[in-house]
Amino acid sequence: MDYAIEVTDVSMKFNLEKEKINSLKEYFIKLLKRDVNHDEFYALKNVSFKVEKGDSFAIVGSNGSGKSTILKIISGIFRPTTGKVSVLGSVAPLIELGAGFDMELTARENIFLNGALLGYSKKFLIERYEDIIEFSELHDFVDVPLKNFSSGMIARLGFSIATIVDPDVLIVDEILAVGDAAFQEKCEERMDKMTSAGATLILVSHSFEQVKKVCRNAIWLDKGEIKAVGTVDEVFEAYQNA
Template identity: 45%
Template sequence: MSPVIEFNQVSKRFVLHKDQRKTVQERVIGLVRPRPPGDVFWALRDVDFTVEEGQSLGLVGHNGAGKSTALKLITRILEPTSGRVRTRGRIAALLELGSGFHPELNGRENVFLYGSLMGIGRREMERKLEEIVDFADIGPFIDTEIKHYSSGMYTRLAFAVATAVDPDILITDEVLAVGDEAFQRKCMERIYGFRRAGKTIIFVSHALEVVRSLCDVAVWLDHGQQRADGPAGTVIDAYLAEVNRKEKIRLENERTREGEESEDASPATESLFRRGTREVEVVRVQLLDETGEERAVFHTGKSLTIRIHYEAHEPITEPVFGVGIYHESGIWISGPNTGFDSVAIPRIMGQGFLDYTVNDLPLLTGRYSLSVAVVDSTQLHVFDLHDRLYQIVVHNDAGRERYGMLALRGTWRCDA
C-alpha cells in the first residue's frame, strides 16, 4: 500500500479582524486607511499523519478541534498556511450542508453539476441518475429547486451523488447528524460497502463507537493540535480518558455550585425536585466506585455504589429506601428498593446511611439521572424524594456491546 493522503506538518491560520466601521463615511475612510491587525487563530498547528490506500481514518475531538478544517485542506477548499497536503485519487466529500450544490438549480441539474466538477461526463451521470434518485428517495422533488429542500432531503441527495461517482477517497463530516433512522442505516451500509471494496474513507463523527468499528486508524485533534494517532481503539480510549477527566471536574464544580445555591433556595424552588414530609431526610448522596472513591464518571462493567445518607428526626419503623435510574432521554430504566428486594430495616433513628451497589454496571455509554427516596412500609407515604437530582456519565471503554442503553451480555450459538 502507498499513501493516498499526506499531512506533512500542516498548520492553518485565520486572522479575525475586529472591523467596527458601520457608517458610509467610516467605510470610505477605511478604503484609504489600513485595517487594524486582527486576532490570529490557529485552526491547526503542525498536524502530521498519512492515510494508506484502503485505510479508514477517523478524526475525533471536541467541537472546534480542527476536524472540519483538516477535511477542507484535504479537499482543497482551503490551502495550508504552512506545511504540505498531498492527495492521490478522486475525492468525494460530504462537508457542511450547502457545499457542492447550487441552490437555484433543481436536484437533477445539481446531479450533473456535481458530476462535471468530478470530471464525469453527462452521459455517464445519466446512467447513474436512476440509482441516485432511488437511494436519495426524494421522488418527484428531483426536479424541484434544492433551495426548497429540507436539510434531510438535501443530505440524502448529496450523499447519494457523492457515493455514486465511485470515488477513491470518501470524506464524510457528521453525515449521520441529519436524516432519519432509515437514511442513517442506508448511509452506513454504503460506507461499509466502500470499505469492503478497498476504498479509502475519512470519517468524522461524535459517535465514537461507530468510529471504533468502522475505522482502522484515528487522529485525535485538540484545539488544533494533534494529541494522538494510531489504531482507532487506542486513540479513542485516550480521548475518552481525557473527556472523563474533564467531565469529572465539571460535574464536581456544578455540584459545588448547586450545593451553595440550595442553601438559599426557596421552598417553592426546592419542591420542583424534592418532596416529602421529612420525618426522615436524605441529607447527602454519594456515588462511589469500587475503591470507595466518589466520582461522577463510571464505566460499563465496573462497580457503582449509591450511598444514601439519612437523618431520622423520630423513630421510623420499617422504612423503605429506593433509587431510580433514568436515561437522559427521560426513559425510566430501573427502580429497585429495599421493599422489593426483601431487605429488612426494622427501625431507624438519627443519622445513618444505606448502600445500593451494582457490581457489574450494565449501563452503556450515555448520561443518566438518579433519584433517591425513603418511604414508609406501604410505599405510599413519601418521607423524602429527590427526583433526578443526581447525574452520572457512563463510558463503555472496551465492552463487546456498543449500542443502546444496557449491556445484556447474552450468548450466541451457531448451528451452521
C-alpha cells in the same frame, strides 16, 4: 507501504477582525491605510499523520478543534499556511451540506449541477441518474426546489451524488448525523463496500458508536493539535480519559 494521504507539519492561520467595519468601501479604505486590526488564530498547529491506502480513518474532537479545517485542506478547498498535504488519486469530498447546490433549482437540476462540479460528464449523469434517485429515496421530490427540502433530504441527495462513482478517497464531514437511522445504515453499508473495494475513507463524526462501526484508525484533535493517534479504540480511550 502505500499511503493515500500524507499530512506533514500542517498549520492553518486565520485573521480575525478586531473591529466592526460597516461596508466593503470602509474596509478597503482602512486596508489601504493599513488600519485594519486582526487577531491571528491558528486552527491547526503542526499537524502530521498518514493514512494507508484502503483505510477507514476517523478525525475526532470537540467543536473548534480543527477537524473540518483539515478536511478542507485535504480536499484542496483550503491551502495550508505552512506544511504540505499529498493525496493519491481522486477525491470525493462530502464536507458541507448543500455547498454545491443551488437552492432555487430542483433535485433533478441539482444532480447535474453538483455532478458537473464533481467532474462527472452529462452523459455519465444521465446514465446514473436513476441510481442516484433510487439510493437517495427522493423519487417523489425530483422536481421540487431544494429550498423546500429538509437538511436530511439534502444530505441524502449530496451523499448519493458524491458516491455514485468509486473514488480513491471519500471525505465525509458529519453528513451522517442528519437523516433517519435506516438511511444512515445505507450510507455505512455503501462506505464499507467502497473501502472493501480499496477506497480510503476519512470520516468526521461526533458519534462514537458510528465511528467505531465504520472506521479502523483515528486521530484526536484538540485546539488544532494532535492529542492521540492509533486504532479507534485507542484514540477513544485517550479522548474519554482526558
